[in-house]
Amino acid sequence: MQQPNEQQALRLAKRERLQATGTEPYPSRANRTHLARDVVERLDEMGDQHVVLAGRLGVPRDMGKTVFVDLIDGSGKIQLLCRLNTLGAEGLAFLKSDLDIGDIVEATGMPMRTRTGEASLDVSQLRLLAKALNPPPDKWHGLQDVETRYRQRYVDLLVNPGVRDVFLRRAKIVSAMRRYLDNRGFVEVETPVLQPIYGGGAAQAFTTHHGALDQTLYLRIATELYLKRLLVGGIERVYEIGKDFRNEGTSTKHSPEFTQMELYQSYADYQDIMALVEDMVCTLAQEANGSTRTTFRGHDIDLTSPWSRQPLREAIKQVTGVDYALHPDTTSLAAAVRAAGIEARPGATRAQLIDELLDNTEPTLIQPTFLTDYPVELSPFAKRKPTDPTLTERFEVFIGGIEVGNAFTELNDPVDQDQRFREQAADREAGNTDTNPYDEDFVNALMYGMPPTGGLGIGIDRLVMVLTDSPSIRDVILFPQMRTRTTDSGPANGSS
RNA sequence: GGGCCGCUAGCUCAAUUGGCAGAGCAACUGACUCUUAAUCAGUGGGUUGGGGGUUCGAUUCCCUCGCGGCUCACCA
Numbered sequence: 346m347q348q349p350n351e352q353q354a355l356r357l358a359k360r361e362r363l364q365a366t367g368t369e370p371y372p373s374r375a376n377r378t379h380l381a382r383d384v385v386e387r388l389d390e391m392g393d394q395h396v397v398l399a400g401r402l403g404v405p406r407d408m409g410k411t412v413f414v415d416l417i418d419g420s421g422k423i424q425l426l427c428r429l430n431t432l433g434a435e436g437l438a439f440l441k442s443d444l445d446i447g448d449i450v451e452a453t454g455m456p457m458r459t460r461t462g463e464a465s466l467d468v469s470q471l472r473l474l475a476k477a478l479n480p481p482p483d484k485w486h487g488l489q490d491v492e493t494r495y496r497q498r499y500v501d502l503l504v505n506p507g508v509r510d511v512f513l514r515r516a517k518i519v520s521a522m523r524r525y526l527d528n529r530g531f532v533e534v535e536t537p538v539l540q541p542i543y544g545g546g547a548a549q550a551f552t553t554h555h556g557a558l559d560q561t562l563y564l565r566i567a568t569e570l571y572l573k574r575l576l577v578g579g580i581e582r583v584y585e586i587g588k589d590f591r592n593e594g595t596s597t598k599h600s601p602e603f604t605q606m607e608l609y610q611s612y613a614d615y616q617d618i619m620a621l622v623e624d625m626v627c628t629l630a631q632e633a634n635g636s637t638r639t640t641f642r643g644h645d646i647d648l649t650s651p652w653s654r655q656p657l658r659e660a661i662k663q664v665t666g667v668d669y670a671l672h673p674d675t676t677s678l679a680a681a682v683r684a685a686g687i688e689a690r691p692g693a694t695r696a697q698l699i700d701e702l703l704d705n706t707e708p709t710l711i712q713p714t715f716l717t718d719y720p721v722e723l724s725p726f727a728k729r730k731p732t733d734p735t736l737t738e739r740f741e742v743f744i745g746g747i748e749v750g751n752a753f754t755e756l757n758d759p760v761d762q763d764q765r766f767r768e769q770a771a772d773r774e775a776g777n778t779d780t781n782p783y784d785e786d787f788v789n790a791l792m793y794g795m796p797p798t799g800g801l802g803i804g805i806d807r808l809v810m811v812l813t814d815s816p817s818i819r820d821v822i823l824f825p826q827m828r829t830r831t832t833d834s835g836p837a838n839g840s841s
Numbered sequence: 842g843g844g845c846c847g848c849u850a851g852c853u854c855a856a857u858u859g860g861c862a863g864a865g866c867a868a869c870u871g872a873c874u875c876u877u878a879a880u881c882a883g884u885g886g887g888u889u890g891g892g893g894g895u896u897c898g899a900u901u902c903c904c905u906c907g908c909g910g911c912u913c914a915c916c917a
Binding site: 350351352353355403404405406407408409410411412413414415424426428429430445446459460461463465479480481482483484485486487488489490491492493495496504546547548549591593594596597598599603688690700741748751802804807817827828 | 851875909912
């Protein structure tokens with residue numbers, strides 16, 4: 346504890362006074378019999394029975410010999426009516442002089458209605474359950490400071506009701522997703538977070554070290570390669586919900602650790618997966634929000650299937666005016682991109698240029714949209730289209746102008762996979778650090794035969810953003826990653 | 842990493858051209874037995890993110906460091 350401020354010192358003094366007079370400020374047991382909401386809703390059928398409630402004290406309205414104060418618990422809140430006649434002089438004095446806003450208490454009393462008709466508890470006994478030493482923030486402005494909201498989420502949850510709702514809905518979305526997949530025969534598994542070779546995406550990994558093994562390990566950037574090994578092993582439908590880690594910049598859409606659901610369905614292709622995504626997201630929205638319509642960043646979004654399906658090429662052409670298929674060579678494409686008023690870095694590859702075009706297209710994809718048929722150079726793990734080997738059987742799904750999922754018919758030819766790893770290795774030699782290292786064991790697994798498979802990755806955080814109308818990914822992550830605060834950074838002019 | 846913006850009492854926010862750092866809530870003292878943003882009277886509370894500079898004088902101007910937000914870049 347730092348040097349206590351004025352308000353903390355006052356509360357500490359109360360705590361000590363209570364202890365000195367034999368009142369334990371942090372007793373072990375509570376005797377709660379009812380939730381606040383139950384009493385409020387069923388007041389008229391409860392009759393004359395004493396109930397015991399427990400929760401946090403709100404702002405008191407002190408009338409002298411009567412004090413009104415809200416009691417807030419996990420179910421809602423109820424007004425406590427604390428009057429001299431019922432509570433007694435000692436109890437009332439205890440409330441006024443020893444209890445503070447934010448204290449956690451137990452209130453025993455008779456449910457009743459005040460003259461204004463408000464459901465209340467006529468309190469006959471008050472007991473302290475936990476003394477709060479910090480006062481809660483402003484009673485009606487709540488906590489606004491974004492940095493404190495993220496760093497001290499417990500305070501944010503305490504005083505900003507919408508925040509709790511977002512995380513409750515997040516929990517509903519995830520549990521509904523599990524139920525949805527379990528019901529369809531998918532098996533949930535857990536694969537390693539610490540990996541000797543990371544793969545399954547183009548991203549920078551976090552590096553760590555195992556002491557006993559004296560070995561470098563990486564935090565996974567995807568679950569893909571382990572899940573596909575399970576398909577080889579005969580688990581035909583498999584999924585994992587878990588954290589992936591990418592050592593890259595943050596933004597309102599990017600967090601260094603984020604939650605992804607990856608699933609793989611044997612004997613299915615990307616068309617089957619598309620149907621699954623539509624249906625699953627509708628189900629999740631229905632269960633979490635009670636509706637398949639939602640609002641995100643001021644846009645009304647209708648999640649009802651079927652969703653729009655459009656080849657990547659068409660979508661990009663429509664928005665940017667550039668038809669990349671007409672520019673098979675990098676120079677000509679770069680010129681076309683620049684002509685469309687979009688920045689094209691010198692030395693950018695064709696894949697990067699198309700990516701740049703997609704970045705400009707993405708914000709326009711408000712209603713749920715599948716973009717399909719990605720060029721093979723953008724999709725190292727996807728199977729080629731039989732009708733056009735320059736394209737892959739792949740789609741990405743966009744809702745509210747952000748990408749929430751990526752799927753394809755999985756590459757299961759070990760020779761082709763070997764080839765693509767070798768190309769990436771060559772790329773790596775050339776200095777591109779975002780490529781996947783060669784995973785010999787994975788190729789070995791494919792050599793035993795992996796069924797034709799449709800695979801999917803859903804960014805849970807982003808999906809929750811859309812379904813809860815949260816503008817930033819940090820708003821759907823309970824404890825977003827923040828730079829550690831050094832309490833004493835020393836003289837600033839002395840350091841580098 | 843670049844650009845822009847921000848950091849003032851426990852919380853939410855003010856402060857004129859560079860001229861005594863303020864309000865509401867919270868806190869403290871008192872009054873009030875049906876209030877619900879209770880009301881009324883009074884009181885205390887500040888290293889203005891840290892450090893340095895310019896100046897008679899800095900919340901304000903300059904430099905620097907820290908933290909955050911947005912954005913661009915990187916990246917799914």
